[in-house]
Amino acid sequence: MKPCLNRTIAAAGLAAVLFSGAWLPASAADPEWHTSSSLIGTSKYGEDFKHYDYVNPDAPKGGTLNSTTSGTFDSFNPYIVQGNAAAGFASFGGGLLYDTLMEQATDEGSVSHPLVAEAYKYPEDFSSATYRLDPRARWHDGKPITVDDVIWSFNALKTHSPLYNKYYANVTEAVKTGDREVTFHFDQKGNRELPKIMGDLVVLPKHWWEGTDASGKKRDISRPTQEPPLGSAAYKISSFKPGSEIVWERVPDYWAAQLPVKVGRENFDKRRYTYFLDDNAAWQAFAKGGFQDIRPESSARRWATEYNFPAVKAGDVIKAEFATTSGQPMQAYVMNTRRPQFQDPRVRKAITMAFDFETMNRNIFFDAYKRTDSYFEGGELASSGIPQGKELEILEAYRDKLPPELFTQEFKLPVSDTPQAARENLRTALQLFKEAGWVNRGGKLVSEKTGEQFRIEFLGNDPIDERVATPFIDSLRRLGIDATLRIIDEGQYINRTRSFDFDMLALSSFAQSQSPGNEQRDFFSSKAADTPGSRNFAGIKDPVVDALVERVIFATDRDDLLAATHALDRVLLWNYYMVPQWHLGKVRLGYWNKFGIPEKQPSYVGVDIDSWWIDKDKEAALAAKYKGVN
Template sequence: MIRILLACLLLASTATAQTATAQTATAQTGEAPGASAPITTAHGISAFGPLKYPADFPHFEYVNPDAPKGGEMSFRGVYASRTFDSLNPFILKGEYAQGVERLHDTLLARAFDEPDSYYGLIAESLEYPEDRAWVIFNLRPEARFSDGTPITAEDVVWTLDTLKTQGAPYYRITLDDIAGAEALSPSRVKVTFAQGAATRNLPADVGQIEILPKHYYADVPFDESTLVPPVSSGAFRARDIKPGRAITYCQDPDYWGADLPVNRGHLNFDCFRYEYFADTTAAFESFKVGEYLLHEEYSSALWATNYDFPAVERGSIILDEIPDGRSSGAQGFWFNLRRPHLQDIRVREAIGILFNFEWSNEALFYGAYQRSDSFWENSNLQAEGIPEGAELALLEQIPDLPARVLTAPAVVPRISRPVAADRGATREASDLLDAAGWEVGPDGQRRNAKGEPLRLDFVDDSPSFERIILPFIENLKRVGIDARLEIIDPAQMEERQKVFDYDMITARLVLPLTPSVEVRTVFGSQSANAEGTLNLTGIADPAVDALIDRVVSAATREDMTIATRALDRTLRAQHIWIPNWFKGTHWLAYWDVFGRPDIKPPFDRGVDTWWFDAERYESLREAGALR
């Protein structure tokens, strides 16, 4: 199956900060004692432009604040492996359970109807100077951990220090620009950033870090995986923990933050249950009889052919196609440039030519998809055509940039004829491999000057993707590449991804509309050899690093857009992946037991704003439709 990987590891997402020239109408500006620079005090923070919601906002517009409470939302676990052995998502060790992020609160909460705005959760306000060299978070006095202990500034300091030194690589890279954190009082914590750091996003980066209890980890090893539910700061507690089968998170009736504006209309379900299955067929059969209630479909073939069973026909199950306002994600086959035979760009380009999307879309996908070409597909951040204007001027400032980036249109995949074997593609790929020194021998295999065969190993953990990879492999074999597919179990897949043990891997990286430091964990040199990061390809390029710095430090959204397009263009020119396909919607099937707000947030599926309709549920049970 395609491994769906958020660039933020389901943790911090598009962390951003507010510019001094675009303060909100409700922010207060003053001067810190002994300082001459103005200080902004506000209830939230945004990268570019004013916040949508004022300080006294009652709730987000896309929720129903009067939604009924109770019931359970259940779905299959699809983003993780098919089992788990840990409730600690902050370290590399172990396979953490899906949904574990529900255990922990952050200082700030995301608004999903704004591209880059965050509002107070554990923190009721924050203060920062014009250059955002530091930020002070003022904690809510009522904030509590699950054991009733107050959440204090010391907990924030301990969390940041621990994650920066002992956390998974994502945290270490994200928090690298923190010079120090100090508790000014029990409810007031100051975080200072390193001199010279690009600080635009850093206050909100910190605001999206889960806050952990210092006192709990005084007796519990932080760096060990465990299935013991931890003391935590969020609204939910782990229940019914059954590795390989299911895990449930239920609301704490004493949760301190239930009535906060950022939570109102969100905490409608008593519990969320994640079901684990050995394969997608078993999962789907369970859904059909009501073992779980919401199923997101990722296969076009199944969406087109498998939803004609009785529960759908009588209206007990709703089929819905929900628009997705985010970037559609960079889904594709990702090369591992750490492998010597994949370091030649001509070899990677040749291999990419031989993936026939047009045939796959017609023969396998029922024409449901469009071809991807950008890492920010289906957004205004993707590069188009030949660079010009401000984008060209920026690219000309970047040293060591290949000339083709400046003079050629942004790379797009070759359009093949929708036939199993496109002879034109075969000829183009063969010419590139010949030029790269991989010649065809008497046995039909390509070898280099040392006599080593050109081999390409695909690694995946689901047989369902065989129908796509195997025809691709046949095309590769036609030009003399010894291509193979290895299907391994999910635990092996997780481990091999962590240590980059593959030639090629299938994955979808969802990159944010306001890129920040998380991009360094995907494309930056500092993550290339750091196990556990999302730098799947191992790219380590000074020009790419320089453009990432421009993206992170951009002072306006226009500058950020230009820099991201330049980065997208430069990455695509490297042929580090083979783009797959995209659609701008979610395919959802769900039992008709939910209510939904009138407004869907543009940057989220919105499922957490639904609620359980007990009358509908009982009606379906009485009719025998649900168990």
């Protein structure tokens, strides 16, 4: 498993989309203003929300959180395809710099609370959404955040960000409908999620982006920049060394510091990110101390065998696991079906049959992981058994376009728990290849028509990818496939994945929400397959998938959503677009013992680092004992 902490929390963040009153109708005559919202049910905090129940509201501010990251950066604009954005920025959401209209909850699925917007409302037919801005909302230069900022941000993001373009595909316009009110109009009715996920909109400063820099040059939101932008959130850029380090500092007069979602959080005065070549180098820096205070651990081998250096033995570095209830991402080897060798589903199934998870889990991962077998792993959204009830009704409309076994067999991934089972799976794979026109001649799997050998180049961006890809490559080579792995730097990897220039990704992760909706277009739609920068890495272009994605988005209630999601999950699985990997269900952290930590952490995301704070006594003790640790 290779999720970083930010990716894990981001998964839960994207999952927390908005909807007030679950699936209850609003009044047609006078829509009600909503504050905290939920797509599943009402928030546990109700209207008397003071702060998250797990935080220390009196947590002290101060100190520096040191972090590491891999690769490099050349831009402070994360919302465009060009450039590599610096750590602390986010392509979805505001990152450390910008606030969104509402903030996704850390401790409840599909819940959001007020931030830039203090409330929102929507009509009974869900044809629009109106957000009312908090009059206290300010940019770091003291100017108020206005409706004009929101409208400008919406237009800029839809134009330049592939992610937001897909997320808000059905939003036709944003218009000013009051001094502090902005209304978003939709081109379709009945999309119950859309009024609420407008709260995920990041708000950018129109006056700054339309202004000029120190040299008098007009700024351009469509281009990368290394000029620190004006923001509105709890942090701003303090300093940076191009490509190697960026330091953020807490804004002492942050306008939202006393809002319920912020009380007891964002306690570090500074957040420093140091760039390293790869994760191995970052690990060495963590063990030495001073560069990385908290390490999200992605390596089961390292977690089991290498947390034995002196600081761990002395109790100065702590190992901790935090269970999550937010569901698990689909982490997978991703086949690029834009490549001709992957267009036959029998080939994709054959490649799936060749993956021996059980041996890898035992030999490499210390039996730490479970096999992922759903695009919506870890909850009621995952399909199971054979289709029944409303799910079956949905799928019946596409019966002639789906594999017949989808209706009669439970989807199961191959199991290689014995040497005999592993050999049988490879024999099945060879038979599937033969049916698809590929035969083994002289130890090479070649096309019956052209004699060309079947080739797969796995693409990775981290040395750990070699460990997770090599056993699979060995199995594919036993079938006669010319399988190789190429590890490239982060910048190259971003550019190649954005342009879909790869055969197969060694590892990719697709975070899902507990209320899936518009983001499914970016994952799986035909339009996204042709859009550089989308997350449809597999190149899925299937009218049935397109229809089911829309069925999910326009579900009429929770039961309808579950049935539609089960149907989508099942169709994706039976088409074998990806080879599912594994999941843990926990966040693993190693951290230097310099923090104050609330007694409990939010079970939904597992851990909220923003609720931690620097314990000055602990920090001083470490600094005295280990040179450079602070």
